[in-house]
Amino acid sequence: xxxxxxxxxxxxxxxxxxxxxxxxxxxxxxxxxxxxxxxxxxxxxxxxxxxxxxxxxxxxxxxxxxxxxxxxxxxxxxxxxxxxxxxxxxxxxxxxxxxxxxxxxxxxxxxxxxxxxxxxxxxxxxxxxxxxxxxxxxxxxxxxxxxxxxxxxxxxxxxxxxxxxxxxxxxxxxxxxxxxxxxxxxxxxxxxxxxxxxxxxxxxxxxxxxxxxxxxxxxxxxxxxxxxxxxxxxxxxxxxxxxxxxxxxxxxxxxxxxxxxxxxxxxxxxxxxxxxxxxxxxxxxxxxxxxxxxxxxxxxxxxxxxxxxxxxxxxxxxxxxxxxxxxxxxxxxxxxxxxxxxxxxxxxxxxxxxxxxxxxxxxxxxxxxxxxxxxxxxxxxxxxxxxxxxxxxxxxxxxxxxxxxxxxxxxxxxxxxxxxxxxxxxx
Amino acid sequence: xxxxxxxxxxxxxxxxxxxxxxxxxxxxxxxxxxxxxxxxxxxxxxxxxxxxxxxxxxxxxxxxxxxxxxxxxxxxxxxxxxxxxxxxxxxxxxxxxxxxxxxxxxxxxxxxxxxxxxxxxxxxxxxxxxxxxxxxxxxxxxxxxxxxxxxxxxxxxxxxxxxxxxxxxxxxxxxxxxxxxxxxxxxxxxxxxxxxxxxxxxxxxxxxxxxxxxxxxxxxxxxxxxxxxxxxxxxxxxxxxxxxxxxxxxxxxxxxxxxxxxxxxxxxxxxxxxxxxxxxxxxxxxxxxxxxxxxxxxxxxxxxxxxxxxxxxxxxxxxxxxxxxxxxxxxxxxxxxxxxxxxxxxxxxxxxxxxxxxxxxxxxxxxxxxxxxxxxxxxxxxxxxxxxxxxxxxxxxxxxxxxxxxxxx
Numbered sequence: 001x002x003x004x005x006x007x008x009x010x011x012x013x014x015x016x017x018x019x020x021x022x023x024x025x026x027x028x029x030x031x032x033x034x035x036x037x038x039x040x041x042x043x044x045x046x047x048x049x050x051x052x053x054x055x056x057x058x059x060x061x062x063x064x065x066x067x068x069x070x071x072x073x074x075x076x077x078x079x080x081x082x083x084x085x086x087x088x089x090x091x092x093x094x095x096x097x098x099x100x101x102x103x104x105x106x107x108x109x110x111x112x113x114x115x116x117x118x119x120x121x122x123x124x125x126x127x128x129x130x131x132x133x134x135x136x137x138x139x140x141x142x143x144x145x146x147x148x149x150x151x152x153x154x155x156x157x158x159x160x161x162x163x164x165x166x167x168x169x170x171x172x173x174x175x176x177x178x179x180x181x182x183x184x185x186x187x188x189x190x191x192x193x194x195x196x197x198x199x200x201x202x203x204x205x206x207x208x209x210x211x212x213x214x215x216x217x218x219x220x221x222x223x224x225x226x227x228x229x230x231x232x233x234x235x236x237x238x239x240x241x242x243x244x245x246x247x248x249x250x251x252x253x254x255x256x257x258x259x260x261x262x263x264x265x266x267x268x269x270x271x272x273x274x275x276x277x278x279x280x281x282x283x284x285x286x287x288x289x290x291x292x293x294x295x296x297x298x299x300x301x302x303x304x305x306x307x308x309x310x311x312x313x314x315x316x317x318x319x320x321x322x323x324x325x326x327x328x329x330x331x332x333x334x335x336x337x338x339x340x341x342x343x344x345x346x347x348x349x350x351x352x353x354x355x356x357x358x359x360x361x362x363x364x365x366x367x368x369x370x371x372x373x374x375x376x377x378x379x380x381x382x383x384x385x386x387x388x389x390x391x392x393x394x395x396x397x398x399x400x401x402x403x404x405x406x407x408x409x410x411x412x413x414x415x416x417x418x419x420x421x422x423x424x425x426x427x
Numbered sequence: 428x429x430x431x432x433x434x435x436x437x438x439x440x441x442x443x444x445x446x447x448x449x450x451x452x453x454x455x456x457x458x459x460x461x462x463x464x465x466x467x468x469x470x471x472x473x474x475x476x477x478x479x480x481x482x483x484x485x486x487x488x489x490x491x492x493x494x495x496x497x498x499x500x501x502x503x504x505x506x507x508x509x510x511x512x513x514x515x516x517x518x519x520x521x522x523x524x525x526x527x528x529x530x531x532x533x534x535x536x537x538x539x540x541x542x543x544x545x546x547x548x549x550x551x552x553x554x555x556x557x558x559x560x561x562x563x564x565x566x567x568x569x570x571x572x573x574x575x576x577x578x579x580x581x582x583x584x585x586x587x588x589x590x591x592x593x594x595x596x597x598x599x600x601x602x603x604x605x606x607x608x609x610x611x612x613x614x615x616x617x618x619x620x621x622x623x624x625x626x627x628x629x630x631x632x633x634x635x636x637x638x639x640x641x642x643x644x645x646x647x648x649x650x651x652x653x654x655x656x657x658x659x660x661x662x663x664x665x666x667x668x669x670x671x672x673x674x675x676x677x678x679x680x681x682x683x684x685x686x687x688x689x690x691x692x693x694x695x696x697x698x699x700x701x702x703x704x705x706x707x708x709x710x711x712x713x714x715x716x717x718x719x720x721x722x723x724x725x726x727x728x729x730x731x732x733x734x735x736x737x738x739x740x741x742x743x744x745x746x747x748x749x750x751x752x753x754x755x756x757x758x759x760x761x762x763x764x765x766x767x768x769x770x771x772x773x774x775x776x777x778x779x780x781x782x783x784x785x786x787x788x789x790x791x792x793x794x795x796x797x798x799x800x801x802x803x804x805x806x807x808x809x810x811x812x813x814x815x816x817x818x819x820x821x822x823x824x825x826x827x828x829x830x831x832x833x834x835x836x
Contacts, residue, residue: 150741161754162595164750209787341568350644359633
């Protein structure tokens with residue numbers, strides 16, 4: 001079988017091509033194996049005999065809510081081979097140990113301590129294969145007072161500190177509606193796995209990498225975390241507004257068919273953007289004299305500190321932009337912005353992204369073949385690597401699709417034995 | 428002590444702002460020698476952005492910059508001079524890794540394109556990252572992560588369904604992209620260690636950010652669905668929201684995913700009468716009557732302390748305080764993992780750095796030093812990396828090509 005040929009059309013193999021990685025994760029860790037597979041590693045997704053519970057997470061292909069049509073499963077397990085295995089049975093465990101002996105890394109997202117309890121914790125795996133890198137991706141990490149806490153996305157968003165800074169100040173804090181916490185944890189897990197492999201290759205020593213998704217999400221607070229210690233204050237959420245030296249400006253503006261984002265600022269860079277808007281606006285509507293005659297490039301933070309009244313000019317500019325932008329659709333505004341070098345961005349929808357000319361021009365979208373269906377369009381290569389191209393993998397596996405290939409073909413299980421393992425639901 | 432993962436690796440970090448410096452920080456915190464290019468003439472915007480020590484603005488007083496650049500040495504170069512560009516080119520010959528995040532085309536203008544750097548340093552791994560990639564119609568459009576978060580769909584799906592989209596805090600996509608850049612870079616280093624071959628990597632932060640939306644892109648391409656913002660609601664969980672607690676702007680997030688959790692939650696609330704009604708008995712019923720459900724739960728939480736309630740509900744019920752930045756320093760789990768690391772900065776004094784999100788069992792990530800002032804280590808770097816004499820360094824400093832600020836000025 002060569003369904004897993006990792007060579008791209010131009011014939012290069014991925015940077016991690018020699019590595020074999022066992023992926024035990026559920027939906028909270030899938031992205032890690034996806035990223036490593038994109039980089040060329042050979043990923044074997046190991047799921048329970050009944051299938052990974054994450055297969056029942058939507059959205060679904062044609063809204064068919066069954067184990068084979070989860071689009072979440074499809075995307076994050078693309079390029080992986082799939083085997084099913086009952087790790088809790090003695091025989092299943094023995095098969096897994098055999099797989100570990102010839103693998104380079106194991107990624108997992110079980111509750112902390114569970115693998116230890118069935119004799120498959122890091123210490124056990126290290127005894128089988130001292131070079132093995134084991135990456136654990138959990139909400140809070142392997143040890144500590146919250147290690148056993150429940151941590152779905154909403155809770156991670158709350159505890160990591162991003163939610164407090166997000167949303168309308170007059171209403172409760174909000175999370176990003178599509179879960180992010182595990183994505184950050186899994187991406188961190190991919191990074192840690194590459195680092196562990198890099199180290200193990202040169203030293204022969206593997207190790208355990210313990211990821212906290214909460215903290216991986218805290219990193220997204222950008223500059224907020226040091227505020228208490230340096231300025232003795234906590235930042236607050238400001239909704240669609242941003243504050244600068246006491247004056248408020250809108251960040252979100254309505255367009256004819258949606259919204260755009262612009263952060264208006266004075267100073268050299270911001271001032272140029274504002275002047276460019278006026279040049280464009282004059283072709284269509286009148287720009288108030290007061291705004292036209294303001295020296296926006298000279299109106300940096302220092303100037304407003306000296307004369308706080310000047311900050312109100314930004315509020316006035318915001319109000320005028322509320323009349324201007326709705327005259328155009330997002331596409332027109334973005335096109336003018338590119339031409340005139342006005343710093344702004346559309347508030348894109350997923351539909352906008354799928355039709356984005358820049359992504360299309362760079363060959364970002366790829367067609368992935370699914371049996372008995374038309375090819376499905378996926379987001380594809382996220383890096384251009386001159387020697388080791390990102391690999392566009394085959395569609396995600398069905399439950400146990402590669403059992404025979406892996407257990408008989410690679411682990412040397414006999415056909416008779418294989419049939420028995422299937423019958424007894426070990427695999 | 429165990430060797431750190433990247434011990435001996437030489438990195439010339441010509442990047443600035445977010446993604447590039449954070450990528451180089453992964454290497455620096457794990458043992459690489461990372462030299463960060465800097466200048467007060469063409470200053471990294473983070474150096475003029477808060478927080479500042481004691482609230483006082485100053486290039487060497489920003490922890491926005493600091494937090495992205497610990498464990499690195501600072502080399503100050505005024506790239507408008509040919510002498511500085513020559514130093515930058517020599518650094519690129521010294522390095523195993525060159526990182527940059529300028530608008531496409533700038534590196535070539537300085538004679539630092541991959542083609543030029545790799546001519547005499549064929550093993551170099553060079554990574555360029557920018558908003559939308561090195562090629563394509565929008566390659567040269569500048570921007571920053573806040574705009575990219577809007578451009579890549581994150582604002583559309585944040586906020587309340589009855590109101591405008593809201594920005595996610597900060598340059599959100601920087602904190603997605605920096606892990607894609609690092610994974611690709613380390614993979615390329617692994618490839619180089621095995622084959623001797625260097626390479627050039629081009630990462631568009633737009634393309635990295637859309638990876639998180641893979642299932643949603645498929646949902647559009649196969650089903651024509653486009654998701655939008657939904658407050659704190661979840662299609663398969665209720666209650667699922669932030670509820671008010673005692674104090675100003677104090678909230679607790681609670682997420683009930685299964686009917687069994689709902690039973691447990693009812694017990695925790697003391698089995699109130701309202702919760703026994705049929706309209707709350709199943710997930711679909713609770714979803715149908717979610718507003719009313721949320722009002723009842725809020726009436727129960729509003730008189731309580733968020734932290735105490737969190738510990739009362741966990742680990743049976745998924746609950747967490749909506750933490751502000753002060754809370755993060757008292758979070759028992761964050762403390763247990765030693766996440767925030769205090770380091771002594773030459774001008775700011777003791778300041779807290781975000782630490783590692785991964786604990787390695789054998790090669791613990793080590794924040795080796797505080798972030799540099801602009802060009803703080805120029806002299807040491809030019810001596811150690813390029814073998815320059817003091818005299819030569821003095822003349823470069825005198826001409827303004829090389830800059831030194833901070834304690835070594």
